[in-house]
Amino acid sequence: xxxxxxxxxxxxxxxxxxxxxxxxxxxxxxxxxxxxxxxxxxxxxxxxxxxxxxxxxxxxxxxxxxxxxxxxxxxxxxxxxxxxxxxxxxxxxxxxxxxxxxxxxxxxxxxxxxxxxxxxxxxxxxxxxxxxxxxxxxxxxxxxxxxxxxxxxxxxxxxxxxxxxxxxxxxxxxxxxxxxxxxxxxxxxxxxxxxxxxxxxxxxxxxxxxxxxxxxxxxxxxxxxxxxxxxxxxxxxxxxxxxxxx
Amino acid sequence: xxxxxxxxxxxxxxxxxxxxxxxxxxxxxxxxxxxxxxxxxxxxxxxxxxxxxxxxxxxxxxxxxxxxxxxxxxxxxxxxxxxxxxxxxxxxxxxxxxxxxxxxxxxxxxxxxxxxxxxxxxxxxxxxxxxxxxxxxxxxxxxxxxxxxxxxxxxxxxxxxxxxxxxxxxxxxxxxxxxxxxxxxxxxxxxxxxxxxxxxxxxxxxxxxxxxxxxxxxxxxxxxxxxxxxxxxxxxxxxxxxxxxxx
Numbered sequence: 001x002x003x004x005x006x007x008x009x010x011x012x013x014x015x016x017x018x019x020x021x022x023x024x025x026x027x028x029x030x031x032x033x034x035x036x037x038x039x040x041x042x043x044x045x046x047x048x049x050x051x052x053x054x055x056x057x058x059x060x061x062x063x064x065x066x067x068x069x070x071x072x073x074x075x076x077x078x079x080x081x082x083x084x085x086x087x088x089x090x091x092x093x094x095x096x097x098x099x100x101x102x103x104x105x106x107x108x109x110x111x112x113x114x115x116x117x118x119x120x121x122x123x124x125x126x127x128x129x130x131x132x133x134x135x136x137x138x139x140x141x142x143x144x145x146x147x148x149x150x151x152x153x154x155x156x157x158x159x160x161x162x163x164x165x166x167x168x169x170x171x172x173x174x175x176x177x178x179x180x181x182x183x184x185x186x187x188x189x190x191x192x193x194x195x196x197x198x199x200x201x202x203x204x205x206x207x208x209x210x211x212x213x214x215x216x217x218x219x220x221x222x223x224x225x226x227x228x229x230x231x232x233x234x235x236x237x238x239x240x241x242x243x244x245x246x
Numbered sequence: 247x248x249x250x251x252x253x254x255x256x257x258x259x260x261x262x263x264x265x266x267x268x269x270x271x272x273x274x275x276x277x278x279x280x281x282x283x284x285x286x287x288x289x290x291x292x293x294x295x296x297x298x299x300x301x302x303x304x305x306x307x308x309x310x311x312x313x314x315x316x317x318x319x320x321x322x323x324x325x326x327x328x329x330x331x332x333x334x335x336x337x338x339x340x341x342x343x344x345x346x347x348x349x350x351x352x353x354x355x356x357x358x359x360x361x362x363x364x365x366x367x368x369x370x371x372x373x374x375x376x377x378x379x380x381x382x383x384x385x386x387x388x389x390x391x392x393x394x395x396x397x398x399x400x401x402x403x404x405x406x407x408x409x410x411x412x413x414x415x416x417x418x419x420x421x422x423x424x425x426x427x428x429x430x431x432x433x434x435x436x437x438x439x440x441x442x443x444x445x446x447x448x449x450x451x452x453x454x455x456x457x458x459x460x461x462x463x464x465x466x467x468x469x470x471x472x473x474x475x476x477x478x479x480x481x482x483x484x485x486x487x488x489x490x491x492x493x
Contacts, residue, residue: 022449024489028458029448029482033489105458109416112350112457118252118265119318119343123415123462201461204475207483215476 035101036202038094050232060168067167128193139187175240188230195226247273250341275334299357305329310405315345320409320468327470349417351454362408364454371450376438398432401425403471413468416457421465424477441488
């Protein structure tokens, strides 16, 4: 069927047959579903990551043992670091899907209203989601360089392989530097705003909020989960910054 | 009341357009917003100027024809239609900015009039429902539980004014679409074509150039009929079900 015919069929009042090329998969709602599912993968990972970070409160031995255990998990069924790589692949795929869907919808929203209003204040939530998301992405790049890929110690007093190859030492050395704490606190504020709306939004996109009661519940879950994750992530760095851990 | 009005003037679809400032005086606080514009148009007519074009029909808040962006709020500061908005909602001496609905899917025809045909084409894309015509069925032949009937009626209150699209930061038509999907989805008569309908309507929505929904909720806040956001969740659920059924 030629393209023009397909378009005509899709607006014809006398049929409900889906014309070729217009499937459920080709809709903006399918893009949102991709965003919701990949977002929930990240929420699950954040909870695990937060749990690992809190191990820092148990001291050097507990924290480093946990870090090593992540690599030896599942041996000998899995190779050394096997589980870690499975998780990494899932996260990389989720990141690609999440970013793809969000940029696609962002550009679509921009072209859906080319002439702006003279007197409308744009929604703060939308800005926090988009620019906050970009900030979190940039933060993620730095975070991975710092603690995973390169292992950078920004503390002038604590340099050398004995710091960078010791996960606990590297974390403590990093958060004794004030501007590092500032970056992480800023990232956690952006993460709170992103999760507060994102967790609620994912539930709405998945169609779990089809009554006013469920709607309120989804919003509450969003705020609660965002607060839990952000507070959990802030405890170790702030404890180090205030000298409770060293 | 004396007011300063900044009103969008545009001679046609291809004109660039711009805000023009007008002064009106001795406006009664009991006038509706449209009556205030009528007064301004009479002044313009008397001077031989072109009157301001705006849509209106029933002027009792039920047809969905009128709709203006008033100082950044769809239908103005109250939750109602523009025709049911009264001048007592404004302060004496206030400056009011009046703009048309802004969305690529709603091209400006002239001044404050936009073409909302995209909403009609979405309805058309939804197609028919299988209902017998001819012999009238018995009233109790198809039972509808009360909660379903209530929710269907709540969704059917949508008058298609387009305020949801106008207020949405993404110019998305999902609240309108959600209302229509929920309205038929709650009723037994809407079941046979349910999957096909949601797929066709969402594709038409996207084809018209509306943005995607980001669940901000500006639509529901602006809706004169108070259609809640949970109809969008229903829409998402129906699309996901259609996806599962291989549509």
